[in-house]
Amino acid sequence: MCKTMYSSHLHLFFIQAPSFSDLSKYRFAVMKSLFLLLLCLTSSVICTHKSKKIHLERKESKPLPVVIWHGMGDSCCNPLSMGAIKKHLEEKIPGVYVHSLRLGNNFATDTKQSFFANMNELVAIVCLHIMKDPELQNGYNAIGFSQGALFLRALAQRCAKPKMNNLISIGGPQNGIFGLPYCLGDNFFCNSVRWLLEQGAYEGPVQRRVVQAQYWHDPNVEETYLHKSIFLADINNEKTVNHKYKENLIQLKNFVLVKFDGDHMVVPKESEWFGYYAPNDQSTILAFNETRLYKEDLIGLKTLHDSSRLHFLTWPGEHLRVNLDTLDEDIIQKFLT
Helix, strand or coil, X not given: CHHHHHHHHHHHHHHHCCCHHHHHHHHHHHHHHHHHHHHHHHHHHHHHHHHHHHHHHHHHHCXXXXXXXXXXXXXXXXXXXXXXXXXXXXXXXXXXXXXXXXXXXXXXXXXXXXXXXXXXXXXXXXXXXXXXXXXXXXXXXXXXECHHHHHHHHHHHHCCCCCEEEEEXXXXXXXXXXXXXXXXXXXXXXXXXXXXXXXXXXXXHHHXXXXXXXXXXXXXXXXXXXXXXXXXXXHCCCCCCCHHHHHHHCCCCEEEEEEECCCCCCCCHHHHHCCEEECCEEEEEECHHHCHHHHCCCCCXXXXXXXXXXXXXXXXXXXXXXXXXXXXXHHHHHHHC
């Protein structure tokens, strides 16, 4: 009985089991399926790798972002000035991200702080803005207009990360001013600044709160300037030498200085090329390479010049009379694309 049941179970097993020939076919089918599965997985990895590579290539080919800083009496998004420049950059450099710096919570505050603020504090705030902007983490180019160009230079010296690639100074008073700033119209801000500078640019409260006083450079009282200037004399390394300022500035790929040949706002206009009055001699203007700033290479100007990374351009006309065709030819095509 038991033997019969056992035999029947064996018989049942062999009935359900495939023959040797069928087993070979089965094994072949399984191996084929495994091979196809492996092929699909491999293809998937290759496709994913290619997709990531294409994505990275597209990311790498995206133009470097541009940060712009406006001048005195202007704001980040004035449609007749910075707004128009931002739009023009976006049209000429497809896909570019443009960050037009706004200082304060609104446009009115932004304009006000171009007259009344502590520039050491504002540069520190802008550094935080730049560091927090995810679009700028792989570096950026910078274009400053008038005093905004001077402040961007301070940013390059004090805020090394993310890296500034090219710095374009358009009418920037890089070595300061010694003349009351010219403003369009008879307005409260301009008149207040003129009066305060006349009262004493190096007096503590004026120096700490009036923006233009902080890059006021009186050649007749050079020692007073060196002692009391809280901003310009510091970023020019004319007081206590900060080696980081030079180390950071010479990391620039290019430093471009645009001077307007008919400029009456920046006095002397040679300041836009780092030239300036000789100490205690307002009748003599030194070229950039005749100044102590260059000869002692205090901030790296000589290093940049010797390595052909310091560029001098002259544009016709009054202060900030920017011709867009000239901007395209001299700046966008050569340094931003």
